[in-house]
Amino acid sequence: xxxxxxxxxxxxxxxxxxxxxxxxxxxxxxxxxxxxxxxxxxxxxxxxxxxxxxxxxxxxxxxxxxxxxxxxxxxxxxxxxxxxxxxxxxxxxxxxxxxxxxxxxxxxxxxxxxxxxxxxxxxxxxxxxxxxxxxxxxxxxxxxx
Numbered sequence: 001x002x003x004x005x006x007x008x009x010x011x012x013x014x015x016x017x018x019x020x021x022x023x024x025x026x027x028x029x030x031x032x033x034x035x036x037x038x039x040x041x042x043x044x045x046x047x048x049x050x051x052x053x054x055x056x057x058x059x060x061x062x063x064x065x066x067x068x069x070x071x072x073x074x075x076x077x078x079x080x081x082x083x084x085x086x087x088x089x090x091x092x093x094x095x096x097x098x099x100x101x102x103x104x105x106x107x108x109x110x111x112x113x114x115x116x117x118x119x120x121x122x123x124x125x126x127x128x129x130x131x132x133x134x135x136x137x138x139x140x141x142x143x144x145x
Contacts, residue, residue: 018048080132
């Protein structure tokens with residue numbers, strides 16, 4: 001399982017990219033009403049959630065690998081973990097709701113607009129996760145030297 005800890009800093013960029021692009025693909029669907037963008041948005045959201053789950057798993061493993069946590073870096077880790085969990089739960093719920101709603105009301109433009117607005121709120125959680133993750137990686141590197 002050490003493998004998961006080592007790749008955390010590399011795989012985290014996949015969910016960030018997929019989940020940050022998702023609202024814009026949703027916007028393209030809202031504007032064009034082309035089914036291609038609807039399916040692409042769903043795929044980006046699905047892959048983003050799966051990648052985020054893997055990122056959280058590898059991050060938890062990386063946390064367990066470090067034995068000498070200092071108070072300041074542990075506090076930053078807890079914030080990073082908090083926002084990472086919010087991100088995963090938020091976008092997982094959005095994925096399930098989107099799947100159910102689009103099965104029932106696929107042709108409603110207002111539904112797509114609501115998903116755009118809601119997904120933009122999720123970008124805040126991604127930003128906060130990345131912010132605290134960046135601080136944490138700097139502290140871990142500095143403390144290990």
